[in-house]
Amino acid sequence: MLRLKTAAAALLVIAVAAPGCSRNRDVPVELAPSRMTTIGVNAYLWRAALDTISFAPLLQADANTGVIITDWYSNPNLPTERVKVTVAILDQDLRADALRVTASRQVNQGGAWVNAPVSAATVQKLEDIILTRARDLRRTTVRGKAEHMTGRFDPAVADIRWQARWDEAQSFVADTASPKPKTYVLEMFPYPSGRIHMGHVRNYTMGDVLARFRRMQGREVLHPMGWDAFGMPAENAAMERGVHPGAWTRSNIDTMRGQLKRLGFALDWSRELATCEPDYYGHEQALFLDLFEAGLVYRKESEVNWDPVDMTVLANEQVIDGKGWRSGAPVERRRLSQWFLKITDFADELLDGLGELENWPDKVKLMQENWIGKSRGLQFRFRLAEAADGIDKIEVYTTRPDTIFGASFVAIAPTHPIAEAITARDPKAAEFIAECKRGGTSAAEIETAEKKGFLTPIEAIHPLDSNWRLPVYIANFVLMEYGTGAIFGVPAHDQRDFEFASKYRLPIKRVVAANAEEAGQPIVGEAESMDGIAVNSEFLDGLTTEQATAEIIRRAEAGGWGEGKTAFRLRDWGVSRQRYWGTPIPIIHCGKCGAVPVPRDQLPIVLPEDVSFDRPGNPLDRHDAWRNVSCPSCGGLARRETDTLDTFVDSSWYFIRFASEPADKPFDRGEAEQWLPVDQYIGGVEHAILHLLYARFWTRALNRIGRIGMSEPFKGLFTQGMVTHETYRAGDGSWLSPDEVRRDGDDWTHIESGAPVTLGRVEKMSKSKRNTIDPEPIIARYGADAVRWFMLSDSPPERDLEWSEGGIEGAARFVQRVWRLASSDAVSEGSDEALERKLHRAIAAVTEALDGLQFNKAVAQLYELTSAIEKAKPSAMRSKAIRILVQLAAPAAPHLSEEAWAALGETGMIVDAPWPQFDPALLVEDEVTLAIQVNGKLRDTLNAPRGLDRGAAEALALASEKVQRLLDGNAPRKVIVVPDRLVNIVA
């Protein structure tokens, strides 16, 4: 086999072996973007000259044709000149007459490269040197190493090289002034947790493929990246390791930025932002004040998880089995005064707006719909038998007023004003309420807790029967946040009420049944919550649930004891967090003036740097110099708000800031509207509700106060699946990581101890299960394109993707297959009609798949096209097909495609090449295969010309020997013909 790469290496040695270069073996790969353009490429040339192995992919060469084409390069000592050389080696023996060298030379004149002559003597000299050096290397090269180099695409160098070229050309900088139609592609920005994980790789690969695809389709694409940089993990790191959250976060950002760049994403890094920097959160503070002035921000009491030992507020995730994660102490619910955003003002429009979102998954729209939870019901009052503390009625809300005759109790929330009034005199009630406050605030915790109640001395009077008295309980499953904080219980038709009534031996009376005959049947086992007809309900008897509901509302309104009302499950958004590492809330509390907004000219309110995390609680509370200020209104002593904003506020407008980043305001409306709304937003389904709802709300709020002229921020949404991996457990039940285990046939063993390992389920990659795969070594080993390719292969993007060694190897193999095709293409004549049809079908199918984000289908199509090209004989069409294959693969495997594009002799970079077009006339075949069924079962297939009429198709099918045999002489009862597809004979 030829040692083409070594021959070419010699060429480079003569070109760049300048003094001072050869000592610098470890040229840093990661350079500042501005320096990368010039230094990065040259650094690689030097390195390549010193190491023939890693040098190899700098060239495009092929073992069959023996053509080497070097790229343009400059001698670092003579940067105004550059040289490009083509070497054709015509046989393996490296005879002198079997080598043909052509060289091009250009000189830089006033910034433009201009062709310059190359003398015949220079070419002859190059030939001699290449030949001598190549023969020499061929004799001495270690076999294995040489094999490694032969004709293979080596991503280790190619990746960096093309990344530098894109950077140099500013290929992905979005130009707002461009006349081209604009597309905004956005992936949910990452939290800088430390290192990129496979989930990020998958997410950003999908977005990148789309961005590159749209770009090739001729659109001006905005594809930015930034950092959701505030949050708890930074404070945890501060507590555990004593690092400042800012230092920790910024160092993580640096690491992760480098990792993202290594994957070659087509990102506009000039717009990079981090939410933890004052030049971002300062603008956020201004927006907060805008909303405050518009009356969309208010303060009220709300419950938090409180750790009584650490004396700190806990997030839901820090509550494990009702206990604080650090202290292990049982968690209590405690009330704090907090800031809220009036998202409920927008409940109706957030719900209605879902209807316009055609390019959102139905699943997500449904989840948001349920979250908003609009319901039509009856709000009414129970009069109390005896008024106490000036309270003589309980207001309740129900969505099932038709069950009012099935009521057997009234229950109020532990924080209801009546409950609090009772608690004041009854120590037992106080004890019960204290008990209710144990445990976390999450819905799952509250609702799975045992239903408990405290019987109060109060009695409620049934609104339709003044002799009917209902007991009033304080109950742990009633929430003050929803409805009126009080309910009436209908045990027969609500499961929670049923459990409660069973426990406290309250009547369970059926008032809804499937039909009148079932009226007398008892309710057993569990509540029957379905609709039906009313029974045992006096004047409602016989009415459907819907009719009965309308009738009760009518009577309530006529009688003045209640009214029909629309209620929402959606609660206002509590944005106060008792933490340091977040956006400071720009409010000053004054004893005289109350909560006063910070004057605009004092923004940003910057977080103090000199804080410590050696004690629990919010360091801002202890930082007197920062906290104590004078009141902007009266000038008196006042203190800053020490709570910071929920990080969801940060992520509610970053997509606007990406589109427009002026220094003096959050964004420029006109500029932002050039890009927004986001055409395609891609992220994890775990954000389906909160983040997406908050961002929609924030956008609508800005719209309402006249800051931006749009109401929906994300036109298209795609939620991608997780990356999963097998799990492994040692004998003692502890988790083992994939590199601690080895496969022996069907069994797994622990490498270190040799002990058997149990193969667990395939689960989401997580630190706790130790089944994570760090992308970085994988990229180093297989290259960015193979990793990107694997992320798109096999699994549909919305589904989970299981990481496997085989999968990544398959992807790497494909990269080499495309490379072999491209690097071995030789000029050929002639047509190939079958390949042409295949090609046009592939273009159509890949285009359609990418438009629909069905990356796995695009991948499968490209595999098919590759196989077809490999099997085709050389022809002009085959050469064309190879070029189109490379174009079609470019969004997914950009480095390979650039390298292949250059090897094919195409000019310019493939990122600037147009997307291939197809001819619809070539998509249809002249001959079709008809499926022949008898009684719906496939019995035969027949080839027939396209467009055969029904009669002819029927005749053809009946003539089939297999059909004849099955019909056994009988006439068919019926024949169904689907033109060009199938004939079904009903015997």
Added chain:
RNA sequence: GCCCCUGUGGCGGAAUGGUAGACGCGCUCGACUCAAAAUCGAGUUCCUAACCGGAGUGUCCGUUCGAGUCGGACCAGGGGCACCA
């Protein structure tokens, strides 16, 4: 507890109500090689030695000439639940 999603070969998955298993992984056999790797070719749902044939898309029932696809009930697995991001 409430809400949502998913279920097809050994594995990931494909299939406008119309030939189930495209494409990839794995495996088997063959070619090339001193050998290995790489590469190339053939095969690979199950049952049946093979043919013929039969069965088959979590389970059961239904709609239809025809169901992986539509409807109903069930089973199993996964995700979300307001202070994780």
